[in-house]
Amino acid sequence: MYRSAINAAWTDLSIEHKELSSRHLRELFAEDPARGNELTLTAGDLYIDYSKNLVTRDTLELLMALGRAAALDERRDEMFAGGHINSTEDRAVLHTALRRPPEDELSIDGQNITNDVHDVLGRMGDFTDRLRSGSWRGASGERITAVVNIGIGGSDLGPAMVHRALRTYSAESLEVRFVSNVDPADLTAALHGLDPARTLFVVASKTFTTLETLSNAACARRWLTESLGEQAVAQHFVAVSTNTEEVAAFGIDPVNMFGFWEWVGGRYSVCSSIGLAVMAAIGKERFAEFLAGFHLMDTHFQTAPMEQNAPVVLGLLNVWYASFFGAQTRAILPYAQDLARLPAYLQQLAMESNGKSVQLDGEPVLVPTGAILWGEPGTNGQHAFHQLLHQGTTLVPADLIGFARPAVDLPAIGSPATMHEILLSNLLAQSQVLAFGRTAEEIEAEGTSRDVVAHKIMPGNRPSTTILAPMLTPSVLGQLIALYEHQVFVEGCVWGINSFDQWGVELGKTQALALQPALTAAEDPADYVDSSTEALVSWIRSTRTSV
Numbered sequence: 001m002y003r004s005a006i007n008a009a010w011t012d013l014s015i016e017h018k019e020l021s022s023r024h025l026r027e028l029f030a031e032d033p034a035r036g037n038e039l040t041l042t043a044g045d046l047y048i049d050y051s052k053n054l055v056t057r058d059t060l061e062l063l064m065a066l067g068r069a070a071a072l073d074e075r076r077d078e079m080f081a082g083g084h085i086n087s088t089e090d091r092a093v094l095h096t097a098l099r100r101p102p103e104d105e106l107s108i109d110g111q112n113i114t115n116d117v118h119d120v121l122g123r124m125g126d127f128t129d130r131l132r133s134g135s136w137r138g139a140s141g142e143r144i145t146a147v148v149n150i151g152i153g154g155s156d157l158g159p160a161m162v163h164r165a166l167r168t169y170s171a172e173s174l175e176v177r178f179v180s181n182v183d184p185a186d187l188t189a190a191l192h193g194l195d196p197a198r199t200l201f202v203v204a205s206k207t208f209t210t211l212e213t214l215s216n217a218a219c220a221r222r223w224l225t226e227s228l229g230e231q232a233v234a235q236h237f238v239a240v241s242t243n244t245e246e247v248a249a250f251g252i253d254p255v256n257m258f259g260f261w262e263w264v265g266g267r268y269s270v271c272s273s274i275g276l277a278v279m280a281a282i283g284k285e286r287f288a289e290f291l292a293g294f295h296l297m298d299t300h301f302q303t304a305p306m307e308q309n310a311p312v313v314l315g316l317l318n319v320w321y322a323s324f325f326g327a328q329t330r331a332i333l334p335y336a337q338d339l340a341r342l343p344a345y346l347q348q349l350a351m352e353s354n355g356k357s358v359q360l361d362g363e364p365v366l367v368p369t370g371a372i373l374w375g376e377p378g379t380n381g382q383h384a385f386h387q388l389l390h391q392g393t394t395l396v397p398a399d400l401i402g403f404a405r406p407a408v409d410l411p412a413i414g415s416p417a418t419m420h421e422i423l424l425s426n427l428l429a430q431s432q433v434l435a436f437g438r439t440a441e442e443i444e445a446e447g448t449s450r451d452v453v454a455h456k457i458m459p460g461n462r463p464s465t466t467i468l469a470p471m472l473t474p475s476v477l478g479q480l481i482a483l484y485e486h487q488v489f490v491e492g493c494v495w496g497i498n499s500f501d502q503w504g505v506e507l508g509k510t511q512a513l514a515l516q517p518a519l520t521a522a523e524d525p526a527d528y529v530d531s532s533t534e535a536l537v538s539w540i541r542s543t544r545t546s547v
């Protein structure tokens, strides 16, 4: 029943796609001028204009039918209730439990996990209060002035992105830095200028077995102990993990460990103790506002009718472009420099979740699934890749994200507008030009010479969604992240894939370990399965010895 309903909805949408392929957003707006006001959504503090997407109201009805056929409501409720929807790892997917208010109990296997969550939040709050007030001292009695978060993937991208986004809310007395790459350049740069006596490391790893993180943590530990001695580790290292045994084996006292749970996926973990470095920067009160923002969007996702449900509408639009238009990428264009790391964060969220080619039952997926996400803050991207967005041959749906008020504004010299107003006018212009372009007639009418007209035509009809909020606050950031988390969920349900495992990254890890001897052994072990790897190793070995 479920499969046949999806197939029927899919067939209807294929027909709709054919019909819409010959239409232009100019026509769609002319036919339905109210769409600019009405194809919009309000979710928490976010105002979302999706009117400049390649859909009519009929298309939207068909997309909703697809969502109903995919049993979105039931699947969502199963996730929120702790069903083991991560079937290949037999795990619940409960990142939403990390942001429930204390009174909002959730019982899993007889345990009220909301209490567990708030116990850890309480410990994080006490610890970060001590750091921020200066009552947590280093081994030589100095105040801690720098926190270095060592983690990778979800144990880095979330806190690093959020820390940057909430820069203006951060304490000036505590500098927070991030190290992720096993490239020694990363750790070296992060430690540059730091005083061991005033530095605290947060080793963030869900599994506490990740090679990059443990390698960086071991080097950081040596850097510290060379200057302060072994006994300094207790005051200068804390861990964030689910793996107490490995934390202890590394030499961090579990008393200085902040736990979370296997039902929190790495890329969904910024609300857990993985957010410790963020809490250290912005304080527990602001961190609570951040979590409340997520919860607001969670509640919207759970309660808003499908047609007004922002993650549902946007998630279905993502499916529309990826699976029907074959759009392989989506651009994330924050018109906010403080969101510079948002595209990288969303890459992991979306691509590790939905970069899959088998369905839940192990059968191949028959349609294109997760798109490649990429992007840069506006207006920088305009001077780099927007040319292709406007006149290239590839369809790239774009999300433009902006804020009515900036944290700080500056008067623009020689213009009545402020810098922030200039920024916002660029966002508005891009959304308009992408959609409506400029015709040959309009260009000719400007007096352009005939042989240049074709080059200047702006085809338009390039879809975009505009997401606006009053200001980039902790709560708004939480809402925005949760909006994307739930879109990913919606897409995964429709495609019938498991959005919560990541088997595709495992083989590379084991192969890297297997290849280490090729670089470290005195003699080249020359035990390769392919001639390309053999030649690459040989080139590296000979080049290293010849320098």
Ligand SMILES: O=P(O)(O)OC[C@H]1O[C@](O)(CO)[C@@H](O)[C@@H]1O
Binding pocket: 152, 153, 154, 155, 204, 205, 206, 207, 208, 209, 210, 213, 266, 267, 352, 502, 505
């Ligand atoms: O937090 P951990 O266990 O160190 O894992 C880091 C990252 O590695 C991955 O497992 C895969 O690269 C991500 O999903 C995760 O966020």
